[in-house]
Amino acid sequence: MQEETENIIYVRDLVKKFGNFVANDHLSFEVKKGEIFGFLGANGAGKTTTIRILCGLSSPTSGEIKVAGFDAFKETEKIKRNIGYMSQKFSLYEDLTVTENIRFYGGIYGISRKEIKVRTQILLEKLKFEEVKNTLIKDLPLGWRQKLAFSVAIFHQPKIVFLDEPTGGVDPITRRQFWEMIYEEAHNGMTIFVTTHYMDEAEYCDRISIMVEGKIAALDTPLNLMKEYETKNMEGVFLKLARNIE
Amino acid sequence: MYAVEVENISKSFEKVEALKNISFNVKSGSLFGFIGPDGAGKTTLFRILVTLLKQNTGTAKIQGLNNITDYKKIRSIVGYMPGKFSLYQDLSVEENLRFFATVFGTTVENNYHLIKDIYSQIEPFKTRLAGKLSGGMKQKLALSCAMIHKPEVLFLDEPTTGVDAVSRKEFWEMLKVLKNSGITILVSTPYMDEAELCDEVALIQDGKILKIETPQNIIGAYEKNLYAVKSTNMFKLIADLRSFEFSESVFPFGQFIHYTDKRDQINENDLINYLAQKDHKNIVLQKITPNIEDCFMSYLNK
Structure with a gap:
């Protein structure tokens, strides 16, 4: 068993209510260090609510929640410092250049100017972005923006990065290059918490939870889920689980 | 009309x-x-x-x-x-x-x-x-x-x-x-x-x-032999497949990696032996029919 492995996210009986509406209904799960954890569910199942709580942006109604060792009720500022976040909708400032965006995010996370300079150079080389370093984000192809957005989200070397539908709309090759970046970071020990509507991407995850109407309906490795629900791919699992509600 | x-x-x-x-x-x-x-x-x-x-x-x-x-x-x-x-x-x-x-x-x-x-x-x-x-x-x-x-x-x-x-x-x-x-x-x-x-x-x-x-x-016009490959260490598998001398394209595809070879005829055992030498365990290699996404990527790569 992996009992010794560190739980970087620990959630017990997480409940979040908005008035009478229960958006998260007694969720319990753990995420291990270095794991790629897929957080799936239909639109409106309650995923965004959970992510906001785990990022320290919203307060849970009840439960025991620890993220990177910090309490989601009392230590939200510490949580924010130890996580990275990227979504498809908002990531970079379009009217700033590549280096300006990096410097801005580095500054927000309190990294020294000197250190920002060093890390920026390393990052530009790694992404092969030296030629576009003074280009405005709005003039970059979408796929490049997403690679940069991911790199910026982890620029302060967080323990966990939350990716909320990171790959919508990009071409299939870029989508895969993006996932290789994710693989690499996970391989180096970063924990990846990701939501996606692409079911093939779900299969890249070490473990997956599927949320249905505010509850976790299934949680296991992709392989075990496919066995349990007797389907060949994750799409089959997802359809079986999410269809049942109608 | x-x-x-x-x-x-x-x-x-x-x-x-x-x-x-x-x-x-x-x-x-x-x-x-x-x-x-x-x-x-x-x-x-x-x-x-x-x-x-x-x-x-x-x-x-x-x-x-x-x-x-x-x-x-x-x-x-x-x-x-x-x-x-x-x-x-x-x-x-x-x-x-x-x-x-x-x-x-x-x-x-x-x-x-x-x-x-x-x-x-x-x-x-x-x-x-x-x-x-x-x-x-x-x-x-x-x-x-x-x-x-x-x-x-x-x-x-x-x-x-x-x-x-x-x-x-x-x-x-x-x-x-x-x-x-x-x-x-x-x-x-x-x-x-x-x-x-x-x-x-x-x-x-x-x-x-x-x-x-x-x-x-x-799908019918796809000319390459396409293989789905899998092992216990997928991250390493991508890198190792790319460095294989006859490797042409390597793309993650859900739980598998889709691989094409530069040669028209490939000896499957060659590839399996190569991966085994690189310490891969539970190697799966199977020839598959491409889907639309494989075809699209092969056009993009041209």
Whole structure:
């Protein structure tokens, strides 16, 4: 068993209510260090609510929640410092250049100017972005923006990065290059918490939870889920689980 | 008979060439898909065809009507669902539908039969504000509004982007029903798997059409031997496959990696032995039939 492995996210009986509406209904799960954890569910199942709580942006109604060792009720500022976040909708400032965006995010996370300079150079080389370093984000192809957005989200070397539908709309090759970046970071020990509507991407995850109407309906490795629900791919699992509600 | 005829259309915005000399025809009553990533030019093309934009050069006809000179007539016979949710968020479900019916000089009652299958699913929420609907419900309402004036040609711009797998599947089932009622449908999507549900598909990238074919022929024209490979260490497997001397393309594909080889004939044992030497365990190597996404990527790589 992996009992010794560190739980970087620990959630017990997480409940979040908005008035009478229960958006998260007694969720319990753990995420291990270095794991790629897929957080799936239909639109409106309650995923965004959970992510906001785990990022320290919203307060849970009840439960025991620890993220990177910090309490989601009392230590939200510490949580924010130890996580990275990227979504498809908002990531970079379009009217700033590549280096300006990096410097801005580095500054927000309190990294020294000197250190920002060093890390920026390393990052530009790694992404092969030296030629576009003074280009405005709005003039970059979408796929490049997403690679940069991911790199910026982890620029302060967080323990966990939350990716909320990171790959919508990009071409299939870029989508895969993006996932290789994710693989690499996970391989180096970063924990990846990701939501996606692409079911093939779900299969890249070490473990997956599927949320249905505010509850976790299934949680296991992709392989075990496919066995349990007797389907060949994750799409089959997802359809079986999410269809049942109608 | 063609419902849509497009010849040599180009469109530029200042420095950006959004469409580069595009030509295609869509048969009446068919379901025609545009598959390509964001920025490929899909939205620009649709906006030209529904007369919201003018091309720089080239001609476009919808049901035989010219998109520049006959734009008023075209507007009454096409339905358009833009990629961005464009209904009135502060009107209710029912009010939105009535609004669009009235604008086109008809009534909801007149054409209710056309949208019954779709609209009945959201009718229980007809007093809810459109802005308060879930993603799947918004999409059903938008489709109902685009259909309420009984269009002959329907343009759907990325109707399933950001929508979960269940709603996506339901949406495509609705399209099949609409198609069977004789409507011509043009739909764009970044999801490659949806291509397989179209009669014909145009692969579009950087303002150019790479290929127009039936999904079956696109797959049939794939010439390479394609393998699905798996081992216990997938991250390392990608790198090791890339450094194999005959390696041509290596792409992660869900729980497998899709691999093609530079050689026409490959000895499977060679590859298995190579991977075993690199310490891979539980190696699985199987020859597979490509899907649309494999084909699209091989075009992109050319």
